[in-house]
Amino acid sequence: MSAVREGAAFEALRTQLREAATSLADGPEALEGILLGIVDDVDRAVREPLEIFPVCHHSPASAIAMARRLREKRPKVVYLELCEDMAPLLSELRNCRLPVAVQAFASEVDGFPAGWAPLSVVAPITEASAEYQAIAYALDTPGVELVLVDRSSDHVFQWQATGTESAESEDPPGPGAEEEAGLHGDAVGVEIGDLRPRFAELEEHLLRHGRVRHWSEWWHQYVELPLGDSDHDTYRQVMLLIGSLFRRLAPGKEDRVRVDEDRERYMWTRMREHLAASGTDPGDCLYVCGAFHAASRVAEFGVDGADTFEISPPSASVWQHGLIPSSHAAIEAQFGLAAGSVSIAATQWAKNLKRTRVQPFRLVGQAGAKKAAAKPAKTEVPAVPGIADALSDKLSGFLRRAPVLDPLDEAELLGWSVEIVRAARRNGYLASTADAVAVFETSILLAGMRDRARPTPYDFQDAAITCIEKDKVPGRRDVRRIVEIMMGGDRIGQVGYDALPPLARDVHDRLAPLNLKLQQRGVQRALLDMAANPELGRCSDVLWMLRHLLPWGAARAIMGERRLGEQPIQESWDLALGTHQRALIELGYEGVSIEQVLEQRLRRRAYDPQATAAAVLEAVEDATLYLRSRRLADELGTRALEVLATERGVDGAPEVLRRVRRLLAYYRTSEPVLPPWIESFVKTGYAHYCTLLPTAFTDEDATVRQVAATLGFLFGMESLALSLGCDRTQLELAFAQSHPREPAKLALLWAAQVQLGQLSRARLRSRCDELLGNPLVVPAYPRYLSGFLHALEPVPQLADFVVEAVSNAFARLPDPVLLPWLPTLIGTLRSDGADLAPLLIREAGRVFPGRLAALDAWVPPWRESPDAGAAPRSARADGKGAGTGAGAALLAAYPRTCDAVADLLGYEGTWERAVPVPSGAVLTARHPDTAVALEVLLAGP
Structure with a gap:
């Protein structure tokens, strides 16, 4: 330092800036303090014994300057601004095709709010970045140590609780870039070398006077191109100048300033600790950091800085680390760069290499690198400029020099x-x-x-x-x-097989029989014929689990489905595992196999405090379908029983009913006895829904579909529940306490009473006739029909009555009432009646004539004949009415049978002894076909 008097190197520049501040400002204090402070920051950083190398994020000029400086100086230690816990992953970069991102991931958090989970930190790396040049040099040069000195991933979130570090995008990604822009997900980006004005007025001023649209274009024109051919000292001082300018003009937000300064204290503390432990000469080291942090003013700055910063201990969260694919669009979206700027930077990097003939550093064996990159670097060390040359003022000449106008190519x-x-x-x-x-x-x-x-x-x-x-x-x-x-496109990186976590490698190994290139991006079709190749059944199991775990599109079933109790024969899949490589890698952070990850997720879903009985039953079904684990299914089934007992409403009744029916059908066909948990579930559910039924009928928030599903559970599970010890009195008491007022629920109650035998069909039919005959009730009659439609869930035997009720409605309701109800009817059948519509269609097909010509002469079976005493038309037309007398005699001989048939058909009558022929003959005359059938049935063979 004795070669140059301290501060003398920039004295001329200070004098010029002081004169400019005096002439441009009313008073020299404020502006002079800023301008001279910038020079002081540059002078301080340049004089530091440990050489500071300022960089900009993904800047080709920084990468060229870094490659040139590394070959000149040959440092023994490279300190890099990157999360210190990511160091073990950097050697895996040689197994990847850039760009990729180093990721730290924590699925279960301890010490942070639960709503933050999962935690994710990414640091993208491209070949046209100074960081990659430093990493490649350190890893492939013997005797060189690479030390990451930035805060750990855990500290990123510790400090984020009070400091915001998100970057706002200046320009949205272009069309077609949405998928690639999401490669980093919602991870927090580590802004290595971030260099952008935080003072909005300053950025607006630069863009307006630079006649450019956005910041990336300004940087490319006024910094990137001029510094592309500059020497090391000029590059270094200019970058320090820009970093100091942006730092001094940044808004004084306390949280952001505190985080920035804590990062600088953290890094200098780590570097001094390493220097003290290793005994390395600071002159043999190189500190690579963002220009914004290079011009730091904290007391801990420098080798001789204060040792007052205390690093807080990490939280108890368990962090996993790995590499995920990145892309130019993802980097632009993550760090607020203009769309296409990273692709243009990659093109500029290739042009700079040709123009300057600088040999870049590339990791040996790097995927996608040229063969020439694998050559070992030259061992001779060029002469390093002396300290006096390094401290010489290069800023004055650079700032005075007119912009070089490149000739038109x-x-x-x-x-x-x-x-x-x-x-x-x-x-x-x-x-x-x-x-x-x-x-x-x-x-x-x-x-x-x-x-x-x-x-x-x-x-x-x-x-x-x-x-x-x-x-x-x-x-x-x-x-x-x-x-x-x-200009280069959105290059998308890829993590090589050797750099994948064990789970991802296991997936690729198990899917090897498909003979597909699963590492490639894009969609590939897989055809599985398990009948011809039974070994493909294991691939099918893996694909179904991946379909359940990965985002939509990663594994999509085109043909085939997985159902309880069914064995697949043939399947067809569209696979895009290469496109969704990030999601597959993140599965590896949760376990060592997809079975383990799926089991953990099913347990997490079942034991969630907000879990419902339907959600837990779904987890039971998934455990049976994908894992074929009776142990896990029993455990989750017991949990479903616990959750059901705590529910205070019938909101989940439709889903519970659907899944319990499916599980019961599976266990009854596949196992000799039912599992104990499902017997307990049916028994508890019967008593539980009996208790909730009266409230559900009167609760305005409970829909008709939910009440119908509750009745469906009670009626459908009644036989099993009674065999397990339940008392039917609970159900009868529940109906005695149910007093609905809503028309749809009232119709539902009537249908349930028919099922219980508390209401006859004839009485139900007369009630509907009374409703249609009451002008005050006619406008609400479609709501009664909606209740009858939902009643097919618990009482499917009423399908013929529902057809009759709907037909009467179409026949008798006025158009102003009928037409507005039709969309509601269609919507009900489409949304809630997917399983009910076949019942109505089948019953209507049985009742209505099959030909249009027969419709005019057709009389609905629920209507009485106009002439009850006359012989039926069918008998007169066929000339076979002589058999009626024999049928009447048969009914008279068996009066009890006649009474039972009359009750079944809904007719109420008495025997008239004054007439020679018993009154049952009148019924026989009305229904001759039935009488003949009974005669044949009773006559026997």
Whole structure:
């Protein structure tokens, strides 16, 4: 440090800034303090013995400068701003195709609010980033140590409780990028090298005077391109200057400032601890961090900083770590970058490598890397600039220098123009050669209007939208998205097989008999013929579990279904495991096999405090279907019994009834005896719903469908419940206490009373006739019919009566009442009557004539004949009425049988002895077919 007097290197710059502050401001204090403070921050960072290398997030200029500096200095220790608990994963990057993200995941939290679970932290890495260059250098160079010094993933959420760190997107992702933008999910992003103004007025000023649309374009034009060819000292000082400027002009939000400063204290504390433990010379180290944190003013800054920061202990949450696929669109959405900016940065990175001929660092064996990248780096160490050169003022010359106007590269721009027209034609645009010429000329015009001699990709994008898109988008991609694809597209990374967690590798191994490339993105069709290849049954089991665990589309069944008690024969699947690789990897954080993960999730669902009996029964069914585990099914069934006993309503009755019926049918056909838990469930449910029935009939919140399902459980499970010791008196008392007022529920009660024998069909029919005959009740009669329709659930024997009631309604209700009710009838049958409609259709097909010609002469069976004493028309038409007398004699000989038949058909009458023929003959005359059938039945063989 003696070579250059402290502070003398930037004295000339300080003098110029002091004069500028005096002339531009009313008073020099405020502006002068900011401008001179920026120079002090740069001077302080440059003089630090441990070299600080400021970077910007996914900046090609930073990556080029990093690769060049690493080959010049050859540091022995590289300190990197990244969560310290992610260090063991970095060596797995060589098994992946970039971009990927390093992830820390905690499914069960301890010490954080339960609503935060699951916790997830991601740090995306691309090849065109300074961070990847440092990682590749450290991992592939013998004797070099890579130390991650940023707060752990656990501390990210500890500090997030009071500090907000989310980045707002400046531009939404383009069409078609929604899927890729969600690769990181709702994870918290670690903003490595984040560099963007937090002062909205400053960003607006820069965009307006820079004649650009968004921040990514401003950075590309005024920082990325000028620094692409600069030397190391100039790059370093300019980045420190920008970081200090943004830091000093940032709004003074206490939470955000506290988090930023705590991160800097944390990192410097970790670096001093490592230096003290290893004895490494600070001059042999390199500290890679964001430019925003490089210009830090905390007391802990530097090798000689204060040791006053205490790192809090981690919480008791168990963290899992792994690699997940990332993409350019996901990075843009995660960190608030403009759509397409990361793709443009990747293209700029490739151009910088050709122009500067800098040899980048790539991990040996990196998937997707060129063979040349695997060559070992040269061992000779170039001369490192001296301290005096490093402290020389490069900012003054850089700030005074006029912007370099790159000459127009006509060949490049012409290639872009031809390619965009070709791509537009493929996407349905009526583009021609004239449009290519127009895009070429408009790009030059826009660049000139923005004081640029060479059009940037953003100028070209605006020109293409203006000249090609015009007024509409014919396909699913607009021109903006087409340009992004043409400039490099949304590259999507992939985690290699060796870097996958054990669960994901096990899934790939078990699905190997399908002979599919499951690592590839996109949809692949799998055909499983278990009849010819029984071993594919195991693949089917895996696919059904994946369908249950992964998001929709990862494993989608096209043909075949999994039902209780059925064995699959053939199945067809659409698989997209490569597209949903992130979801599959995150399953590996929850267990070592998909069976274990599924069992944990079923238990979590069943033992949730908000779980319902229907939800627990669904878990029982899933455990039986997918895991074939009687032990787990019994455990969850016992839990369902506990939950049912605590419910105070009948909201879940329809689902409970449906699942209990299905489980009972399965156990009765597959096992010799019923499991004890389901017997207890039926017994408890019978008493439980008997208790809730009177309240459900009068509760306005209980729907007719729910009350009907309650009755369906009571009537359907009654025989089993009574055999297990239940008392039918409970049900009779429940009906005695039920007094509904709503028409639909009242009709439902009448139907249930018919089932119990408390109400005859004749009386029910007369009640319906009375309702139709009362003008005051006619408008509400459709609501009674809705109740009768729902009554088919507990009393399916009433299907013929429901057909009769609906037919009478269509015949007698006036149009102003009937027509508004029809949509309600259709909606009821569609939503609630999917299982009831077949009963009505089958009964209607039995009652109504099969031909249209017979409809005019058809008389409904529930209507009496106009002439009760006359012979029926069918007898007179066939000329076979002579048999009537024999039938009458038979009925007279068996009066009890005649009375039973009369009660069954709903007729009430008495025997008249004054007539020579018993009065049962009148009934026989009305129903000759029945009388003949009875005669044949009683005559015997």
